[in-house]
Amino acid sequence: MIESMANWFLSLTWFPQMELASVKLLSVLLVGAGLFAFIAVNAIVLVYVERKVSAFMQVRLGPMRVGPYGTLQTVADALKLLLKEDIIPTLADSILFRVGPFIILISAIVAFAAIPFSPTVTAADMSIGLYYIVSISSIVVVGIVMSGWASNNKWSLYGAMRSAAQIVSYEIPVGLTLLAVVAMAGSLNMNEIIIAQGGSSNLFHWIPLPLPNWYMFNNPFLFIAFFMYIIGATAEINRTPFDLPESESELVAGFMTEYSGIRWALFFLSEYANFTLVAFLTAVVFMGGWQSPFETIFAAKTSLLVLLALALAWTGYVKTKANRLSIYPLAIIGLSTIAAWLFPGFAIWITEPGLFWIAMKVLSLIFLLMWFRWTFPRLRVDQLMYVSWKVLMPIALFNLIGVATWMWLTGEIQF
Amino acid sequence: MADLIFWLFWGLTVASASIVAFSKNLIYAVFSLLGTFIGVAAMYIFLNADFVAVTQIVIYVGGILVLLIFGIMLTNRITQTVISESSFQKMFGLTVVFAVLIMVLIPVLGHTWTNGEPMAFQETIHQIGTLLFTDYILLFEVASILLLGALIGAATLARKER
Amino acid sequence: MNYFKNIYIAISTLMTGMKLTLGYFVRPREYVTLQYPDEVWPIPERNIGTGELASYNVIRSKLHVDIDDCIGCKKCERACPVGCISIDVLKGDKGEDLGVTKNGTSIKLVVTKHQIDMSECMFCDLCTHPCPEDCIYMEADYRFERNDNKRKDVTVKERWRDRSTLIYDFAKIAQEDVDARTAKIEEENRLKAEEKEKAMAEKLAAAAAKQTAKADAEQTQNVKADVETTLFKTTEGGES
Secondary structure, eight states, X not given: OHHHHHHHHHHOSSSOOOOHHHHHHHHHHHHHHHHHHHHHHHHXXXXXXXXXXXXXXXXXXXXXXXXGGGTTHHHHHHXXXXXXXXXXXXXXXXXXXXXXXXXXXXXXXXXGGGOBSSSSOBSOOOTTHHHHHHHHTTTHHHHHHHHHHHTTOHHHHHHHHHHHHHHHHHHHHHHHHHHHHHHHHTOOOHHHHHHTTOSEEEETXXXXXXXXXXXXXXXXXXXXXXXXXXXXXXXXXXXXXXXXGGOHHHHTTGGGTTOOHHHHHHHHHHHHHHHHHHHHHHHHHHSOTTOOSOSSHHHHHHHHHHHHHHHHXXXXXXXXXXXXXXXXXXXXXXXXXXXXXXXXXXXXXXXXOSHHHHHXXXXXXXXXXXXXXXXXXXXXXXXHHIIIIIIIHHHHHHHHHHHHHHHHHTTSSOO | OHHHHHHHHHHHHHHHHHHHHHOSOHHHHHHHHHXXXXXXXXXXXXXXXXXXXXXXXXXXXXXXXXXXXXXXXXSSOTTTOOOOOOOOOHHHHHHHHHHHHHHHHHHHHHSOOOOXXXXXXXXXXXXXXXXXXXXXXXXXXXXXXXXXXXXHHHHHHHSOOO | OHHXXXXXXXXXXHHHHHHHHHHHHXXXXXXXXXXXXXXXXXXXXXXXXXXXXXXXXXXXXXXXXXXXXXXXXXXXXXXXXXXXXXXXXXXXXXXXXXXXXXTSOBOOEEEEEEEEEXXXXXXXXXXXXXXXXXXXXXXXXXXXXXXXXXOOSSOHHHHHHOOGGGEEEOOOOOHHHHHXXXXXHHHHHHHHHHHHHHHHHHHHHHHHHHHHHHHHHHHHHXXXXXXXXXXXXXXXXXXX
């Protein structure tokens, strides 16, 4: 992407004549700024979405006063955080206290460089993309421990230690589940992993249920691996039910207890950046990334019809069961179906890979993780370690061997 | 322009390494190791060794650095720890240092360096994988057995006697 | 086997929880939350006591006075421990019909001011019991708020300190009427006072005449007493 961007810049007539290397550096800076802007806007939107989702799950309304339906609430909150006083405790280690949030934020942003947003939009299409993301996300631990220790506060230190132990433990099952996918794809390049999931096939190749050829439907072992990856990733980004490092009821806010204003906002930003990163990674590795779930136009039309039937059934079920009309799913799917049958362009568009599909997948995964957060209670520390070492680890190893056996049985690898 | 980035990373590596060496505060020393490791990883990338660079970050930052931090933080009174700065046997130390410096400098200066074309970047991971599982399989297995032994040993030591 | 059973139980219970929250998520918006200034909870009936206390109003949110029934006896003002009620009354004209309360008592006084400062009221309900006409009572209406955020003539702090809207004046009588009545009463009072003065002056004159005669008789006695006291004082003073 950097190359093509630099070439595009050089092809512009008004652009000053520069060396290719300088233009490349400029493109790199622009892409970095673009990623940062994406992460900032994304965090603002996701905080609003999270507050609304949590409110609906708890039969509340959520933010309603600032802007229509409270849509400007997080913008107002962000402005407030920017204007707040930046407090550094007297006994805190002021250098590390200042540096800590930036290390966390930088590691969160830098990991986005390898994420393929669409076939053409990938900041750095590197051959070791997946490995790179896994490695960069391990830097977060250093930032967390740094800020936790620098706060000079026992809760912060406890939070930092818990977080470090948690991230280090959960990196292993997460790495092993990703390894199973890498073994299937035979590549660490994100775009190659996505391309390997193109087309459609039966569920697990033999159950006659036509589904997109995503790795999560490829074989039973990877189906389990998908859920295990979600559990492990939730733990790695310190979200509920694995939010021990920042558990409000025990440690106030863990490693960010002493932070306020803009530095606290950086923590929040990196938290949501990591959240989105995990959703992107899951979408790429298990759900076919920017690939459309529909292989052909006919498949798209048929699938939409099936979905329409399902929506009708849902509406009827709700009507008989609760005596009310649930109109939105029916309306959305009905309109898409009509559009797909009437306008060939729409049908072609939904079968093409691109930003739309990865956005849909990422949004649904984000909703899944929010759903987790507002449903499950927090784990105890010993339970956390139990889940990692005694449940996820053995199953991940078993899965790895199972995937290898599956590949041997289906003839994907030969000895 | 690539030179500028190279020198930036060179500066990062050397500066953080000197903090590690000279800082009286143990915590600063450990945390500035992060800069050193990242700088060294960047050096690997300039050598077209992307896999090694990323492995450097995973192993050293994700593993060893966190282990060091744990070790230091579980020690009592981290802040009061005084690193003994009284240097003794200065002459002997200086002699050794200069001897090593000369030993390094002789081949560096004696070699005739050529300014070739920079190599085009090519991925290394397939080659590494193939070599690990064909030519170097014995070493690979020996290393894994060594690590397994270390793991079991650590578990045995940490286990509570009943 | 216990291991697998644990995993199964964990997954099934998690699924139960997720089903519940999803159910709430997709359900129509039967919220408990109300958007307060726009929507309010219905205020309950005044008397919600049960049994013997069926007529007892347990909700004490705001004092209310049925000013048409008030006879201006000021019993509530005297009962109030914090003095948040202030009442002014004027006598009615002679032969003027001021109406009848709901208990049948005819009103004798015109209540020109019946002010309750709700910012001082402590909701003790003590004022409601002495009222002979049951015309002062606690209401369930809890809303004292006002929307004057757009007011520009005062600063924010002044607006917050301003509690004038918490002072409720229940008297319905018009200011001109009050002025007219006050003027009339003052006139009457002035006339009365003049009469009184006149009477008093006559009385004083009579008394003064009496006084002079008495004073002559007493004078000699007084001189004697004065001399005695001075002597007594000097001896005492010498000793000390």
